[in-house]
Amino acid sequence: MTRYKIAWLPGDGVGNDVMDAARIVLDRIDLDAEYIPGDVGWEFWKKEGDPLPERTIDLLRKCDCCLFGAITSKPKDEAQKELAPELQGKGFVYSSPIVRLRQLLNLHTNLRPCKAFPGNPLNYRDDIDIVVFRENTEGLYAGVEFHPVPKTVFDALMVHPKMKKFEKTSLNDLAISTRIFTRKACQNIIRQAFEYAKAHGRKSVTVVEKPNVIRETSGLMIQEAREIAKDYPGVELWETNVDAMCMWLVKNPQKYDVLVASNMFGDIISDLCAQLVGGLGFAASGNIGDDFALFEPTHGSAPKYAGQYKVNPTAMLLSVKLMLDWLGEKEKANRLEQAIATVIKEGRVKTYDLGGNNTTLEVAEEVARKYEG
Ligand code: IPM
Ligand code: MG
Secondary structure: OOOEEEEEEEEOOHHHHHHHHHHHHHHHHOOOEEEEEOOOOHHHHHHHOOOOOHHHHHHHHHOOEEEEEEOOOOOHHHHHHHOOHHHOOOOOOOOOHHHHHHHHOOOOEEEEEEEOOOOOOOEOOOOOEEEEEEEOOOEHHHOOEEOOOOHHHHHHHOOOHHHHHHOOOOHHHOOEEOOEOOHHHHHHHHHHHHHHHHHOOOOEEEEEEOOOOOOOHHHHHHHHHHHHHOOOOOOEEEEEEHHHHHHHHHHOHHHOOEEEEOHHHHHHHHHHHHHHEOOHHHOEEEEEOOOOEEEEEOOOOOHHHOOOOOOOOHHHHHHHHHHHHHHOOHHHHHHHHHHHHHHHHHOOOOOHHHOOOOOHHHHHHHHHHHHHO
16 A cells, blocks of 8 residues: 555646656655546547546545646637537536636645746746745636626626616626635635744735725735734734735835735736746646645646647646645655756756756656755
8 A cells, every 4th residue: 555645637738748747756756655647638528528527526535635737728619619519519618627626625725836946047036935825716716607697696786886887788798707705715815824924934924905996805805814914923914906016026026925815816926926936837836625635837738839848847846846745745845846946056957948958857857866866
């Protein structure tokens, strides 16, 4: 019996390339684990009408955690066109498997560290070390959306005086996406951010919202942040509107420690933060629940590079590092991060984004060699 059972979900496009890189490293660091492959992605949408088949969810429930590659997501109409002819018109609707997994498995916390590794020529500055905590299951991603708007929903909304402006709009000419926050999820993500700050000696937690306009949902988040901050006298709470945050992150990114945001704002600022430290090739993430977690690079499936082993595996390897941390394999996690940092610093073996011409797998090999010392 191995110690860990890890679900292995490469998904689409370069997801496969970077997962092969992850495997090289995992085999060499000697993690006592079994990797169990699962089906997810575009191929299964086209063939089965479901990019996340039930059997894959069953597999995840049997595992300790999951390593995930990347997924192709397309807008509604495009997705519909690619469905197999025999599945057309049968009511299949595409929805992003990663968003579904986060909600289904209640992976409430999305952890996205963005650190400038010394020697990375793509660093915006060399002194950036930001960790984003993104709420991962609700907000604008709750999926409660209407188009056309059902009459009952429209009538119920008419109790709100601001709906007067839309009174004469036809139900078909109206689209509504809801932004749903629960106090519980707000408290959770803020608590995680503060706990992390405390444990890692960070001096501030910045809550990134827009309470001056989105009064109720952002307002709730800020209110909870102020409450929870009282439990952490050593950590300052900063409050910044999301638009201003984008400006400050370009102006003075080195001033920020831990950022916490709702789902959509967290999605946006985490891409911004990723670019400050070299782009999506360096952006790792952990989708963490109470007793299960899924680790994935933040980048997408980049179909045009699929199978070419060209893309930078660093984001994936840093996601493996987050997984090792979460499993409690601290020593392995630290050594792996050190090995990745050394490869970046030496700059000898590098992918095209860094001006090199090494393959995805050669970078992984080099990281494994450094790990072994
Ligand atoms: C991310 C991605 C996903 C998201 C997409 C692929 C659905 O952008 O993980 O940041 O929006 O959450
Ligand atoms: Mg994103």
